[in-house]
Amino acid sequence: MTITTHSVTLDGVEQRYHVAGNGPVCLAHSGGPGIAWDYLRMRPLEEHLTMVYVEPIGTGESGRLAADTDYTLDNYVRYLHVVVEDLAAGPVALLGHSHGGFVVQKYALAHPVDALVLYDTSARTGAEFFGDAVANIQRHGQKILAAFTSQHAEMTNDELTDVLRTIMPAYFADWRVEFEPLRAAMRIWSGPSRGQDVPFDVREQLSALDVPALVVVGEDDFICGPRWAQELHRALPSSRLRVIEHCGHIAHVERPDVFYPEVLKFLS
Template sequence: MFTAPIEAETMTLTTHTIELDGVEQRYHVAGRGPICVAHSGGPGIGWEYMRMRPLEEHLTMVYVEPIGTGESGRLANDADYTLDNYVRYLHAVVEDLDDGPVALLGHSHGGFVALKYALAHLVDALVLYDTSPVTGAEFFGDAVANIQHSGSEVLAAFTSQHAEMTDEELTGVLRTILPAYFADWRAEFEPFRAATRIWSAPSRGQDVPFDVRDQLPTIPAPALVVAGDKDVICGPRWARMLHDGLPSSRLRVIENCGHIGHVERPEAFYAEVLKFLS
């Protein structure tokens, strides 16, 4: 159980491990104040890119290290990396915190997990960050059409992903694509690219098509829907779909911003999140 106090002045990051069905689930805690649990995207991208130090000055940030990535455990069957299982392991983390309902922040695929979680469990608030209530042929077709404007190398990498790729190969693809996820890629983002990793097993999950549009009105939690206006994957079209379907939501589209606003436009992103969660 999570009981250790956080050293707020130094924002010490502490690591915790729980077990569900014999599989270890790790999570990391830093900050002070109300609890906000953050789930990274992918599926399979390492949690580290989601570290949000400015939020730690106001919130106790809990960063889930998703199963199948990093030092968290591996499922016996790759096909079992489904949204329902991500929700089960996320709920194990929330229960381990033993502090009642929490705010939940999900980015991209992590937003899918957050939506599915909110349909099954009580949360205080949702931050749905560059995500969508639906995937499928139209969603991915839209992404490919947007990616085409980023050049042939990026498009080739984006469409080259396949189930047999190793962790290293898939990480190489992600790093090739990453500049397209920014409205204005700059040299200062290169360390971020070099540190970003993805694990291949979660990409082989056998999920049914994701579509919760009809269920959005049943989610009672207040939600912030935030998206970059230049996001090629989960841009304003999908953000507005979320906003229109949720009964209590606030929509914020960040100008001159791609898919990773907390890195590209941190001043705008953090201001919106803190205003909402305060």
């Protein structure tokens, strides 16, 4: 499927995005913050939908904010909105993965949307959220635990990319050799990790968000697992929850046989 690249500018900063497919528009926001967008490319969805992939500010060929501390959820929402406006397609479906799920929740609380796919994400972060992740990741061994708990904000792009690749097996229920090309291609930029933001928590606000929502979670996701998905599902008045068995944080790669039909059924 052919993919085209577009850009729009806000406050002198270029926001790139990529478009592939045909059909109703679904705009996808990748995780991180700071991870390259292309791990989230979803070719099976492009056969039925016009997929729009945001290349988040601070990554790849998109522009950089004046200060790393400015990589906040509010700013990600602002730059997402200029993409939606540039598409001129009216309210669209949004798919947010992990940190991208935080962005699309905040976006939907401020702007009209057609539907939400909240994919391995949460309605909140904070000490309890990260403490739970640290406890869960310990089962993957000391090397991965040490990488996950290292001082990411003090690292260069290359150092943080090495950390991401080190912890990649923890994002899967069953790490297999076929996932190695994905690990080798993963890249992250360190600037967004220095964003100064308050802990994310929209649980009380979500009760006012009466739009169709699909909450998808891998049963074995160590960071945004079923506990957080269930809480998110309960907070949303018009949501349904799908827990994917034998699956970690990256269901579209590990369990495409379940993930794609579930998302297509919902969005159609």
